Amino acid sequence: MLKAHMSVICRSPLFSGIKTEELEQLLNKCFHAKIQTYARGEVIAHREAPVEFFVLPLKGRIAIVSERSSGERIIDIMREGVPYGPISYYSGAKRWIVTLEVLADSVALLIPHDIITNPCSKSCGMHVKLTENMLGIVSCSAMQLDLRLNLLSYKGIRERIVYYLLTQSSLNGSLRFCLPLNRNEMADYLNVSRPSMSRELSEMKSEGLIDYHKNNITIIKPDLLAKMTGEYPLKPRE
Amino acid sequence: MLKAHMSVICRSPLFSGIKTEELEQLLNKCFHAKIQTYARGEVIAHREAPVEFFVLPLKGRIAIVSERSSGERIIDIMREGVPYGPISYYSGAKRWIVTLEVLADSVALLIPHDIITNPCSKSCGMHVKLTENMLGIVSCSAMQLDLRLNLLSYKGIRERIVYYLLTQSSLNGSLRFCLPLNRNEMADYLNVSRPSMSRELSEMKSEGLIDYHKNNITIIKPDLLAKMTGEYPLKPRE
DNA sequence: TTTTATATGTAGCTTTGGCAACAAATCGGA
DNA sequence: TCCGATTTGTTGCCAAAGCTACATATAAAA
Numbered sequence: 001m002l003k004a005h006m007s008v009i010c011r012s013p014l015f016s017g018i019k020t021e022e023l024e025q026l027l028n029k030c031f032h033a034k035i036q037t038y039a040r041g042e043v044i045a046h047r048e049a050p051v052e053f054f055v056l057p058l059k060g061r062i063a064i065v066s067e068r069s070s071g072e073r074i075i076d077i078m079r080e081g082v083p084y085g086p087i088s089y090y091s092g093a094k095r096w097i098v099t100l101e102v103l104a105d106s107v108a109l110l111i112p113h114d115i116i117t118n119p120c121s122k123s124c125g126m127h128v129k130l131t132e133n134m135l136g137i138v139s140c141s142a143m144q145l146d147l148r149l150n151l152l153s154y155k156g157i158r159e160r161i162v163y164y165l166l167t168q169s170s171l172n173g174s175l176r177f178c179l180p181l182n183r184n185e186m187a188d189y190l191n192v193s194r195p196s197m198s199r200e201l202s203e204m205k206s207e208g209l210i211d212y213h214k215n216n217i218t219i220i221k222p223d224l225l226a227k228m229t230g231e232y233p234l235k236p237r238e
Numbered sequence: 239m240l241k242a243h244m245s246v247i248c249r250s251p252l253f254s255g256i257k258t259e260e261l262e263q264l265l266n267k268c269f270h271a272k273i274q275t276y277a278r279g280e281v282i283a284h285r286e287a288p289v290e291f292f293v294l295p296l297k298g299r300i301a302i303v304s305e306r307s308s309g310e311r312i313i314d315i316m317r318e319g320v321p322y323g324p325i326s327y328y329s330g331a332k333r334w335i336v337t338l339e340v341l342a343d344s345v346a347l348l349i350p351h352d353i354i355t356n357p358c359s360k361s362c363g364m365h366v367k368l369t370e371n372m373l374g375i376v377s378c379s380a381m382q383l384d385l386r387l388n389l390l391s392y393k394g395i396r397e398r399i400v401y402y403l404l405t406q407s408s409l410n411g412s413l414r415f416c417l418p419l420n421r422n423e424m425a426d427y428l429n430v431s432r433p434s435m436s437r438e439l440s441e442m443k444s445e446g447l448i449d450y451h452k453n454n455i456t457i458i459k460p461d462l463l464a465k466m467t468g469e470y471p472l473k474p475r476e
Numbered sequence: 477t478t479t480t481a482t483a484t485g486t487a488g489c490t491t492t493g494g495c496a497a498c499a500a501a502t503c504g505g506a
Numbered sequence: 507t508c509c510g511a512t513t514t515g516t517t518g519c520c521a522a523a524g525c526t527a528c529a530t531a532t533a534a535a536a
Binding site for chain 1: 483484485486487493494
């Protein structure tokens, strides 16, 4: 079970600088980490619940959801190999600040949170390395939040769309790429209403700024778009 | 110079668990940290510039600003004793993602960033502790960003105001408190226009939800307000 | 294939909030 | 004390975007 996913696990920034053999030892003997499978619709962690483990997604599609009783929600998608939970835990809150919702059948590694704060005798050698890795991961997550904050600080729908498209383009290293979100999810991500977003998208298409069929986007006038956001196409990351 | 500020420095979460005598040694002999004073209007760090040091504010008022060429800007205020820079640095970007702008004459401790990644022989004993502290700080900063994200995800001005007021109330542990921001800054923080915010504030006052004179706010109907945000008054922090 | 569900595009109407412009008030020197 | 500068409150107008409702399209299931 664990074997099948070792390649993804090895590539996780949490374990960078640790040899594969050491890692297997660590996972089995010390961490008591568990592979868990989830079906679409399941909830891995509930907002407000205590953080008992970090979630390291290995396969599938898991959403990070902040939902209000009023129905508004904003979402993001977890990235393979990047553990979620450390921020909630190490900030001292020790409770989930978001809900993790499974969008498509997924597999994740659950890592008890005490791997770093209470290293067992065997993993002590890795303690420092793991803490350093964790520092990098949490910093990157914070950058991700900052990116999102920048996006939401645009007041216009068009600016948000442009910022998002430029970011995606930059991540893909091309002006043609495939959107990872469907329209509903994208509207949630941009924190705008879906019809308004659709309206804007088709206007942008008719103005010849972009083109798209389904989820395949082509940016036609990158420089014009870049001018609109006033700043910042973004460096990819990690 | 350093002496005068030791009490604030000692209380910084960056040095928690380190004794005062050890700390003085550390600061003088190993870190080569510098006390720096700034006048209103000065810029401590420029967005995009390389991160050469972390900024630990000791006194005064320093704003964290994200500004666009289009003039839109969002701001936050640095908290005494909480270093800024680690996220930019440890995420691997190694460049400032914001600008630090001095609002009122201030004093800060500048800490070369290599205190953790390249510990000198004398500070090695503290290396682990410092890294752990840093992990906590970065996590808390990320929580702060998440909080902000939550605020901006409200589409209505009133909801944002309410969320902000409830947060401040919770921080002060009272329904009567003093706003730390003037109207302009608060409008920037909420990412709305100042006149619209003023309009909403006075409507809320006339509806008897809140009362205020200058910066002194009283929340009159806390339960009604709490219902409006649908969620989350927030736990203080750190 | 037909049927049902889900995703996407479109349109009209209404509300919200941005903006500009101005008035009132507060503050800090000279 | 008075004067200029900054801060705050207020108003009206207009554009942007939300919402409902429906049409179309694509995908999945029967």
